[in-house]
Amino acid sequence: xxxxxxxxxxxxxxxxxxxxxxxxxxxxxxxxxxxxxxxxxxxxxxxxxxxxxxxxxxxxxxxxxxxxxxxxxxxxxxxxxxxxxxxxxxxxxxxxxxxxxxxxxxxxxxxxxxxxxxxxxxxxxxxxxxxxxxxxxxxxxxxxxxxxxxxxxxxxxxxxxxxxxxxxxxxxxxxxxxxxxxxxxxxxxxxxxxxxxxxxxxxxxxxxxxxxxxxxxxxxxxxxxxxxxxxxxxxxxxxxxxxxxxxxxxxxxxxxxxxxxxxxxxxxxxxxxxxxxxxxxxxxxxxxxxxxxxxxxxxxxxxxxxxxxxxxxxxxxxxxxxxxxxxxxxxxxxxxxxxxxxxxxxxx
Amino acid sequence: xxxxxxxxxxxxxxxxxxxxxxxxxxxxxxxxxxxxxxxxxxxxxxxxxxxxxxxxxxxxxxxxxxxxxxxxxxxxxxxxxxxxxxxxxxxxxxxxxxxxxxxxxxxxxxxxxxxxxxxxxxxxxxxxxxxxxxxxxxxxxxxxxxxxxxxxxxxxxxxxxxxxxxxxxxxxxxxxxxxxxxxxxxxxxxxxxxxxxxxxxxxxxxxxxxxxxxxxxxxxxxxxxxxxxxxxxxxxxxxxxxxxxxxxxxxxxxxxxxxxxxxxxxx
Numbered sequence: 254x255x256x257x258x259x260x261x262x263x264x265x266x267x268x269x270x271x272x273x274x275x276x277x278x279x280x281x282x283x284x285x286x287x288x289x290x291x292x293x294x295x296x297x298x299x300x301x302x303x304x305x306x307x308x309x310x311x312x313x314x315x316x317x318x319x320x321x322x323x324x325x326x327x328x329x330x331x332x333x334x335x336x337x338x339x340x341x342x343x344x345x346x347x348x349x350x351x352x353x354x355x356x357x358x359x360x361x362x363x364x365x366x367x368x369x370x371x372x373x374x375x376x377x378x379x380x381x382x383x384x385x386x387x388x389x390x391x392x393x394x395x396x397x398x399x400x401x402x403x404x405x406x407x408x409x410x411x412x413x414x415x416x417x418x419x420x421x422x423x424x425x426x427x428x429x430x431x432x433x434x435x436x437x438x439x440x441x442x443x444x445x446x447x448x449x450x451x452x453x454x455x456x457x458x459x460x461x462x463x464x465x466x467x468x469x470x471x472x473x474x475x476x477x478x479x480x481x482x483x484x485x486x487x488x489x490x491x492x493x494x495x496x497x498x499x500x501x502x503x504x505x506x507x508x509x510x511x512x513x514x515x516x517x518x519x520x521x522x523x524x525x526x527x528x529x530x531x532x533x534x535x536x537x538x539x540x541x542x543x544x545x546x547x548x549x550x551x552x553x554x555x556x557x558x559x560x561x562x563x564x565x566x567x568x569x570x571x572x573x574x575x576x577x578x579x580x581x582x583x584x585x586x587x588x589x590x591x592x593x594x595x596x597x598x599x600x601x
Numbered sequence: 602x603x604x605x606x607x608x609x610x611x612x613x614x615x616x617x618x619x620x621x622x623x624x625x626x627x628x629x630x631x632x633x634x635x636x637x638x639x640x641x642x643x644x645x646x647x648x649x650x651x652x653x654x655x656x657x658x659x660x661x662x663x664x665x666x667x668x669x670x671x672x673x674x675x676x677x678x679x680x681x682x683x684x685x686x687x688x689x690x691x692x693x694x695x696x697x698x699x700x701x702x703x704x705x706x707x708x709x710x711x712x713x714x715x716x717x718x719x720x721x722x723x724x725x726x727x728x729x730x731x732x733x734x735x736x737x738x739x740x741x742x743x744x745x746x747x748x749x750x751x752x753x754x755x756x757x758x759x760x761x762x763x764x765x766x767x768x769x770x771x772x773x774x775x776x777x778x779x780x781x782x783x784x785x786x787x788x789x790x791x792x793x794x795x796x797x798x799x800x801x802x803x804x805x806x807x808x809x810x811x812x813x814x815x816x817x818x819x820x821x822x823x824x825x826x827x828x829x830x831x832x833x834x835x836x837x838x839x840x841x842x843x844x845x846x847x848x849x850x851x852x853x854x855x856x857x858x859x860x861x862x863x864x865x866x867x868x
Contacts, residue, residue, distance in 0.1 A: 297717075299769070299776055300771075301774075302775070321779075322771070322774040322775050323774050323775070323777045323778055325775075326776060327775060329771070329775040333769055335766060335772050337772075337773075338769075338791065339790050348773065348776050348778075348786075349777045352776060352779075352786070353777055396776070397775070400776055400777055
């Protein structure tokens with residue numbers, strides 16, 4: 254368990270102020286904030302790599318605020334991996350154990366075990382500069398885990414990766430978290446990443462923690478404009494992916510079901526962009542797989558576009574142009590059909 | 602046809618002009634060196650090399666310059682690392698101070714050293730009391746070489762350390778390495794190419810030093826001073842073979858170490 258009390262950090266141009274966080278043992282904790290919110294420095298401060306102005310850091314019931322970074326037992330993974338370029342993958346993995354003067358057999362065993370866990374066994378003799386981004390990230394993770402840290406801090410681990418590698422890496426992080434029961438603090442600016450991985454999320458905005466809660470709490474009741482805008486423009490739902498008897502992949506939220514395209518399964522999240530939803534008064538006959546009947550619960554005029562909230566009873570935000578809105582001739586309380594393609598739904 | 606050649610030349614006016622000017626300065630460096638090398642017969646060079654005075658002065662030059670480099674490594678590398686990692690008021694001043702030995706006349710540098718390390722000043726007297734004298738002695742040669750050549754090492758090492766991502770050191774700390782371990786296992790190995798390159802430059806600069814050593818210590822005689830005294834006392838014909846040998850040694854050492862450093866950089 255790690256607890257951060259009233260932490261204040263001077264970032265030069267602004268302050269990280271009164272940061273209070275409590276992360277439970279084995280929790281996957283996300284710090285979500287826009288780019289430039291000081292997330293990396295917050296992590297460095299927790300690890301003892303950046304001087305703090307005031308506050309306390311407690312790790313497993315012991316205060317570590319004044320401890321040097323090498324004595325804290327906090328692992329760190331930077332966004333762009335920072336592997337030791339002069340050492341092989343294997344020597345990167347056992348760097349920490351070697352500093353502690355552990356016996357050779359133990360170093361060998363740990364290196365093999367970690368390489369196996371992250372699926373990088375075939376890379377052990379390679380140099381970091383010959384690895385791909387995803388491979389480097391795995392080695393960086395394995396290296397941080399080599400000294401069995403009490404808490405693992407990961408800084409934007411997915412943002413430097415291409416989309417396909419990113420999905421694999423996301424699974425890898427979840428896997429490590431479950432298998433090692435690791436306590437992880439992960440910072441990101443990516444809302445979907447936060448929702449997909451986090452047991453709980455803290456939203457950092459303008460140097461302060463503005464909200465802490467489960468992913469659902471955060472996107473249902475956002476306390477910050479940053480999150481609100483994201484929720485507004487993505488129609489996020491928590492539910493479960495399952496296969497129907499006739500071979501379709503369905504996403505189920507309570508009593509509502511719609512078709513999706515994904516390889517994933519289990520408890521997940523889905524999002525549909527408001528501009529990808531068609532609104533009509535009569536059911537549409539089209540190739541789009543999903544058509545739901547609902548009631549308009551709010552109409553918000555944004556100038557050239559109109560934002561509608563349609564309750565099916567799930568709340569979908571839909572964007573229509575002013576012209577369409579006039580032609581549709583709809584009003585609050587009226588019944589409409591919303592239609593979207595299975596491929597417009599993003600499952601994560 | 603001629604029109605085409607003319608146009609081809611016209612399009613490359615800048616390149617051609619710069620190439621011509623560059624060739625002049627290259628020849629300016631190259632011709633005197635090779636002329637000196639080939640104006641003494643190999644047998645005369647060999648004979649000269651076997652002269653006791655010549656061989657001992659060359660040996661003296663090489664090892665005093667090496668000693669100066671070792672002292673430079675021990676005292677200069679920590680400073681280089683400190684400057685690469687910290688910013689503070691007056692840092693610019695410190696960096697300018699390091700470059701001063703390069704710009705002052707080296708005879709003046711020798712006089713300055715004589716002033717401080719001679720027995721009329723407290724530092725000189727302190728060293729004298731533990732049996733080290735700097736006038737007309739090997740330590741005198743070493744400090745003269747150290748003074749004029751250590752900026753090359755410090756600057757090169759500093760650039761090397763600046764190129765090492767500070768976050769590598771931070772990661773090492775989170776993996777349990779102390780600041781000392783981090784320096785010796787991460788920062789130093791990653792900057793070693795620059796430090797080695799700087800050491801070669803420093804050594805070469807030490808070997809070629811004349812002015813500062815002459816003021817502090819004309820005897821025992823280092824090779825550059827030997828060349829000069831032979832020129833003064835016996836004329837060009839006697840100075841020439843020694844000069845040739847010195848140039849050959851410097852070229853061999855310099856080219857050898859350079860290519861060694863280059864190969865290391867590539868692997």
